[in-house]
Amino acid sequence: MTRERLTLFDTTLRDGQQTQGVQFSTPEKVEIAQMLDGIGIDYIEGGWPGANPTDSEFFSNVPRTSATMTAFGMTKRAGRSAENDDVLAAVLNANTPAVCLVGKTHDFHVETALGISLEENLENIEKSFQHIAAQNRETLFDAEHFFDGYKSNPDYALSCIHAAYGAGALIVLCDTNGGTLPAEISEIVGKVIDSGIPGARLGIHTHNDTENAVAGSLAAVDAGVRHIQGTLNGLGERCGNANLTSIIPTLLLKEPYKSRYAIGVKQENLTRLTYASRKLDDILNRVPNKHAAYVGVSAFAHKAGLHASAILKDPTTYEHIDPAIVGNTRIIPMSNQAGQSNLRKRLAEMGLKDIDSNALPRILDVIKQREDDGYSYDTAQASFELLARRELGLLPKYFEVKRYKVTVERRKNKYDKMISLSEAVVVVKVGEDKMLSVSESLDETGSDRGPVNALSKALAKDLGPYSALIEDMRLVDFKVRITQGGTEAVTRVIIDSADKQGRRWSTVGVSPNIVDASFEALLDAINWKLVQEGANVT
């Protein structure tokens, strides 16, 4: 049996940007687009060209993708031609192969929000799509408030989508306010198909205001639509959009979807899903939802005693899929046998084999204690490795930091302009030698990069024989989070480092003092690099 093709349309960079507190930079947008492309999404909606500087800049530097890059906009305004609508022109000027325009289909909105006649709105839709189709672009119509509109005035709602369909657009039925339940979505999709628009030219766009966005999308597919819009991690205004991170594995792994439909995401790329989900949170500096379907840290965590012991006999007893398929991992309480065999596996991966069994529970205890204090070893793999090596007596003491001092100053310069400057002094003992180093925080352009920058430079400046070994490493990212350590709020800093040999590693530091926390993560970064280089202790 040939499987019908479903297309996936990601709007993380457009509707996802409507999330409260989310503001992507252009480089972040590029990075996310590339990640979506790597998963196998069919359409990437990059933003609204002309609506804000970031979106415009993104389209000026749009990354090459296999996915169809799509610009978002709205149907032309009343009282001018499509050719003379500057908002529409800005969208077209982005020169994307596909354009998605939102437009009204709910009589109440046409009259209340737009304040134009129903006829004028129909004309706006038709003329807009005719204008774009004339330029040989692929077109999609986001039929705003379609379900509410259909309930209010079915004939008018249908005439709006037929106007766009007649002009060649793929029709995306949007439940803009998120209040329509799956059964009703299914029923109304059926009516739309009965009206003469085939499922192959229909899409669904749901919101999670009743926690049914994923189910609503699936119900629409069951009823015949062949195009699904959503976002990574369900990002989006209010309660978010339909979560592609949940929809994708469901379509690939679950019946009846698995047998009936083909999607652009290959099974082997599904393993990137967990990484992509966490990477997005990372970019947004959000704490990932531990309980997220498929990709959450706890999605395959088995706490109940009965469950955990059954899992050891056969994982299918309490798991609906193998976590590895989506790039996730099983978690079994540290205290039991399985926790230890997991740890042994992780140690073997870093080349630490033939470990004394007695050391394993001790390492697990230290991890638990430190996680209680606010450390997190999920991403800070290099710090985890150093911790294990330290417990196993396999971490050389390359150098010792005797003390440091950082000064941050803000004052007027001789031109009466406020400037700031940081300076760091670090005193290190390497073998019997004591080294004093000082650095300031100015970059090549003379701008102050802050105290952590100064401290990092001072620390790396003179480590005796080790300096040559760490010369090629650089700090590539720096994340700060306030978290709970015991009963106090503490600062957790995660530093990503890289070297010229292509290594990239993450380290963690925790302290109520942000400079101290950063310093701890910096020290781990250098020590890990020295281990990799096989440095000899002086």
Place this chain on the structure above:
Amino acid sequence: MTRERLTLFDTTLRDGQQTQGVQFSTPEKVEIAQMLDGIGIDYIEGGWPGANPTDSEFFSNVPRTSATMTAFGMTKRAGRSAENDDVLAAVLNANTPAVCLVGKTHDFHVETALGISLEENLENIEKSFQHIAAQNRETLFDAEHFFDGYKSNPDYALSCIHAAYGAGALIVLCDTNGGTLPAEISEIVGKVIDSGIPGARLGIHTHNDTENAVAGSLAAVDAGVRHIQGTLNGLGERCGNANLTSIIPTLLLKEPYKSRYAIGVKQENLTRLTYASRKLDDILNRVPNKHAAYVGVSAFAHKAGLHASAILKDPTTYEHIDPAIVGNTRIIPMSNQAGQSNLRKRLAEMGLKDIDSNALPRILDVIKQREDDGYSYDTAQASFELLARRELGLLPKYFEVKRYKVTVERRKNKYDKMISLSEAVVVVKVGEDKMLSVSESLDETGSDRGPVNALSKALAKDLGPYSALIEDMRLVDFKVRITQGGTEAVTRVIIDSADKQGRRWSTVGVSPNIVDASFEALLDAINWKLVQEGANVT
């Protein structure tokens, strides 16, 4: 038309406790039970008496509730009579009016996890329920893995639930591994009803492993079940249980449920839902999910410019329900997508009315520019207000910071222990007076709280006549993220402040230097407070 009664069963205190990282104390269990009772839940499952000390203690001090208090346990083990099963005896000894027992219905689990014959399992179910019913208790059977069991061996799965049904139990169909999709739940519920168990004696218990737990519960109701199990906030093992916080308002407010069914939750108690949801997170010391359906802080937040301006005309344009019905509130944040009408409303809310229309685009331009530089005014409303006042010439210059200097030092103390200490000097000009203040970062316990703490204390220490006005303010939260400002990575700091009059406000600062960014946010926090206090310029 008489509405059929649906019953709601809350298992936050039992299945919810299986959540990774969740461990309720007995007083917390009592508090949560009372909160659930206040909402109008029908059954409260308090835990498993005998399984752990907290659960046993809870049942010894069980609060009086209108809800039916329920003890959880499992069907008797093979090789002994129900009367002689000590685990079952402990459950009965809790003396609750209702008892819910979990038991196997999936042949694979009977043989693999229990290692007993299919016949023995059937007998365990039947005898257990006969034993409890003889004591005049209401009984429920959590039919574990029922949907997977039905797919594997429908006859056997049905014979298990009929054994319990025959002995008087209400049958709860559990999708224990969370992998069954709503359409399949609906289909299998239909088969169960066809087998002779009426919907009035059937319940549903779903998990959120595909993000469909709420939809699965609704699908089961559509197919005929009349009892729903779930938890507050969807707490529960792995991805959680069906979220009653989403299901309850849907049943009360949405068709077809609203007209067809009655539930124990009264409309007037629905306003407690948002409070209950956040209170549970409070007890668990979790950050509430901002995007939770109905009750999230962002559930009625309108960021997109088009949405925000329509909301101002009529809230039903972009809201599926009135937030007040569930005790939630609407938020219209500032962002670079906000239109002028949104801005005008925000200004009016801060008491800035009759604004010159020419000023609006200028303020929006400044916001856009600053958001490009890395600022974010979504949450930092107080900084937004200061920005607008500055542009409108309505911000007095209370004081001027001439310079500051912060030192962070880490060294050994006289006991050879590494300690850290920060010290800040701030020089401020108030009117013609120059004030020098110095503070260090130690808290009452002598622990170092870092450079921002020292700087904050030094800045507030002496502001001349203003000191008295800001005396009651304190820093309650501090968030840091690295973001892109133009082409450079910068640090964005958001500070939440509060005062004794119950005000709470957020301010933002941005700089490549984290101390500078923090200082800017601190300055805004103080200036905003001075505006509120109506301070006079010296």
